[in-house]
Amino acid sequence: MTTERRSSAATDVDLDDAELDRQLDRTWAGRTSFWGAIAAVDHKVIARRYIVTAFVFLILGGMLALAMRIQLAQPEARFINADRYNQIFTMHGSNMMFLFAVPVMEAMAVYLVPLMVGTRNIAFPRLNAFSYWVFLAGGILLWISFALDTAPDVGWFAYVPLSGPEYGSGKRADVWAQMITFTELSALAVAVEIVVTVLKQRAPGMSLDRIPLLVWSMLVMAFVVIMAMPAIMFESSTLIMDRLVGTQFYNPAEGGDVLLWQHLFWFFGHPEVYIIFLPAVGMVSTILPTFVQRPIFGYLPVVMALIATGVLAFGLWVHHMFVIGLPRLAESFFTASSMAIAIPAGVQIFCWLATLWAGRPIFKTPLLFVIGFIITFVIGGLTGVMVASVPFDAQVHDTYFVVAHFHYVLIGGAVFPLIAGIYYWFPKMTGRMMSERLGQWSFWLIFVGFNLTFFPMHILGLQGMPRRIYTYQPEMPWGGLNLFISLSAVILFSGFLVFFIDVARSWSAGRPAGQNPWNASTLEWAMNSPPPPYNFRRIPVVDARDPLWCGSDELPVASGLRTDRRELLISSVVEALPEARESSPRDSVWPFWAAIATSIMLIWSIFSPWAIVWGSIPIAITLIGWFWPKGIAEDES
């Protein structure tokens, strides 16, 4: 059956490049209308939406941070009242974790992984589109609730009983819990796509030991998502059930337990940090070699360290609960395991330093951010070692010391590499370079502003200032440092402002970038910038870890894929030997409708348990529409 079809179908074998580009473009490009945009499934389009949306949430979250800094600049300020402040810090945390950090890292994966492994689209592109719409709905839900003064006010950790049925009146905690469901649903969907893309869609010859380090980090991140996110989804659902239908999970009087919440939350919450951090170190391991023009030192140890981090991530959740009165044995175990995570982190840092030492650094903006990352992340890592000690933590837990620590880890350790990554891949995504001058400005402003803002918080914490307080009394000796921090925050914000101005300007007026402006080694630089909808004219064949640094001017490729349907190559898991030609789904509006149906069901279920029953019907209908074969070329086999 397939033999006749194949002979009649159009393949790329005897076409010249221009004709091939034309035919591929016709097959892969999306429609330009409004509904065409809604129906898009191109991983680059989706990822760009994800990134832009996540950065919008970053700006909004940053505004909240600024508002909190204004409030805290002086004792007993009345700029924001207690109720609003509690909403704001909850929003800031939830927004930054669930609507910015995780989505933006996954979005970078969605953009880069298919390009780096040499395929034409991510696995399950419609699921990808669905995940974006669901994520957007979750974000809008949270921010509308904030506008309506019904935003969650229980902290991004939402400890029961404060968030539980008795003390969390109204729907505020439910909004938080359901926002979690939205974002985790999208995160899980993306994780599935990344795993399958990395395992099955690599270019021929890209065996496991030739995968770019960014892809390795994204693969480990995806597995951490898969293992960790079910915990928080289970938890947010049980919270809503406790609040809506009266289950007793967190009611000590009926056999429940409030600490169950904390165990479940941190079983997810600690890996969450690595979900954000692993992609960031992957970016560092990718950017650094380019700017020293030398392959990374110690590829294998770095991969091992990534995997070890992913595994260890699940063994140290209890260090967030060191003051709940645990048995000593458990405390000692979790101290040791929390300390142990420093070893894989150390391995990576030493490998980066060795790479820097052995190469010749080119001080462009991305490298500056990477160096800033190393400086600040080492501080964050060392303070992490400090809080891993139970007795040390007894004094600094839930103080500004911890606030300083995790901002060093999350901003220094993840946002710096992310900005480095934006500077680095912006030319690929838009075809235009960002400004080097503004880049340097933004680096120095962000770096200096960041350290001036967050370093003094360590001292405040040791001086006894607890977290999550909307104000403090004039007799406390915290006023001066708080004012200093608030003023420094302005420097930090101006740095981000310069960055965003640079992005906006460069997007429309930047210098054209060309294929490989940085002379980098990975596959995403082998095509035009921005990449065409089909990514690769012909799928590359890989025979080295750094395919573009082989000294040859020619890229070995595979030919024989069809051009009349969306087709890509499936390869084996370990050796990446070609196994099959697989079709990739066409654009479809069904994921959008499915996301709408899912959103309706999820939001409705805050108010009535019957939403699960009746709301599932539209979801089932949209899913059937999504998967029902349309008798098109992609359906052939």
Place this chain on the structure above:
Amino acid sequence: MKTAAISLPLLLLLSGCGGVQSALDAHGQTAILLKSLIIFVVATCFVVWIIVMLVLIWSLMRRRDGQAADDRSLHRRITIAVSGAVAATALIISGLTIASFYTTRGLDPARDPDMTIRVRAQQWWWQFIYEDADPAQSFHTANEIHIPVGKAVRVRLESSDVIHSFWVPSLAGKQDLIPGRENVLTLRAERPGVYRGQCAEFCGLQHSHMALFVIAEDEESYRQWASAQRKEGLQPREPEIVAGKALFMARQCAACHTIRGTEASGTTGPDLTHIGSRHTIAAGLLENTRGSLAAWIADPQTLKPGNNMPIVPLSADELRQISAYMDSLK
């Protein structure tokens, strides 16, 4: 700039200066132990950071003349350096773990404490119950405790609503108060003084205004204070105060507050039997003066929005009388 930013906390650490509520201003047995651990760990980490930064600067700035001599031997040398660094990391980490472990061992709650205080944390104040084998000798107070210097005081921690955390940094590390569970903490003040503490686990709207004071004093003063606290509320003689007492009983106040020796026996709010003897009111919000008492009674919802004390409509005279009565309850 970096060095300045780094050396600043070190200076602070070394000078040991802290403030009214600081982990570095240690006066309790536990806190002193923790402070030495903190200094040890921070100093170690500081040295590590400096070394890493020196290597970073060297890697970035070193002169690179021509081609690397022998790539193979270079690679071997780097491998040795990196392995050595990883091994050093492992060693330091183990050292810190062991230090942490031994500090933890020194922190175990005292087996036979000299006295026991039960804490019931509520949104947003602290109820303290001084327990005694003789129930008649036990008494309640709020937001302020006195302890004798040099005695091991067991604090039994309970919560009556959400999770709170008991933290008096100058005396000991923090410990959570969890509904449905009981935790224990031992306080042992080595020097007399007034130590401020604060709730350290987010507990809702007025989490920021949930402070407590521990007053450590010599045995004799403590005994005097305790016997004064066991007494019933003073019977007023001055007409203004008598009127204040009558008002207190007639109006909404008595439904939520207890004043032992009167018919006021509400339990929703703090025990006011000896309110006049406390240093602050409203969980550390205001210094305890007649003026601040009057301001608090007149409009608690402006001073601490969302707390559980309603605005009781009172005329100016009534306010003066009630605050005089409160002030008289030494």
Place this chain on the structure above:
Amino acid sequence: MKEQPVLDVSKLPLHGMGIASPAWWGTCTFMLIEGSAFGLAIAVYFYLMSLAPHWPPDVPPPDLFAGTCLTVLLLASVVPNVLVSRWAQQRKLGKVRIGLVVMSLCGIAPLALRIFEFPAQHVNWDESAYGSIVWTILGLHTVHIITDLIDTLVLACLMFTRHGDNTRRYGDVEDNALYWNFVVIAWLPLYACIYWVPRL
């Protein structure tokens, strides 16, 4: 960059089966996600059990009849399931059609039994944490049965249309069978947990 063809893939099949199919890997990944969720539910069950002075608290252990029947039924359904999967591998349209109809019935029958399982617990979801967790476990598993049932029904309909005789569909049938095996296997620890742990 100039391209130099070094590999011709035009002889490869247009769709891979089994581990050459992304859908198979996708199914496995989803099973991993849901397996984590079931694992967590069990962990929560034991956590709550470790806190309770008696287990189950104040109620007799659940009646075995409905749950055991359901377990036997689920285990029995593995036989036609494996057969359907094998027929799909051999691309036997007629047999696959019949098999899917049978599997649809095999999906409906446990639901009927499941209705009796809830009252057999002697506890409501809102009476105690014990009630909450057993209802949640049962509910979670029921959702999986329903999901797979709907998938089976839709596939069954699909196999009777012109889209049926397609390698891709056979692959779907295999993945669906794989998922049903997962639903059955996941039930066994849940069954042991709900029905036998309280009797220990």
Place this chain on the structure above:
Amino acid sequence: MSSTVSGPTFSGPIFSRKAFRLLAIAGLFVVALAVAATVGLLRQPRQYRVDPPVSAALEGLRLMPNGIAGSPPEVYFALGQPYEETAYDLNQGKRLYSWFGCASCHGDGEGGAGPSFLDGWWLYGPSMVSIAASIRDGRPHGMPAFRHKMTIDEIWQLAGYVKAIGAYSAKLTAPSRSDDRQTRPAENRAPAAILFDQGSAPVRRPKQGPSP
């Protein structure tokens, strides 16, 4: 390996970017409009502090001569009937219910020495005014007056809560279960409707043993 000049541009990403911009602008506009509209209409911050003049006006319950039914003061409508509608006030009412010992006569709503709130029978009518009046002024046969124990806004909060326990269709804003022993479904599950359907007997007898 020098970088080459950008090749021919492809229609795909540029078109989709345009469409994306259009979509983004349209989306943002719609969202902004929706937010602006709803914020204006719905934003309802929690009221922690009732102004003394307002609370004085809340005292003006106008009851019929027989003490049953009547009309609430104008200010109650001016405030937007918060005590019956907003989750925060209902929840506060629930806490007052336990703090002021209502359960000692009325149980969890099932009654005891005092009447039940769940049986659909209101001795003095189901209106807010008469419930508030019962609490404030007391009623014959044992209901004490709480005039001197609670402030008037607390009385209104409590009245709103008491009405919510006995409601036949649960409000979305009604309180959820408490972290305590359970004797009946929570207020947001319309216990009165459930119990009334079952012949006004409690679904489950309270368990033995002291409540924490």
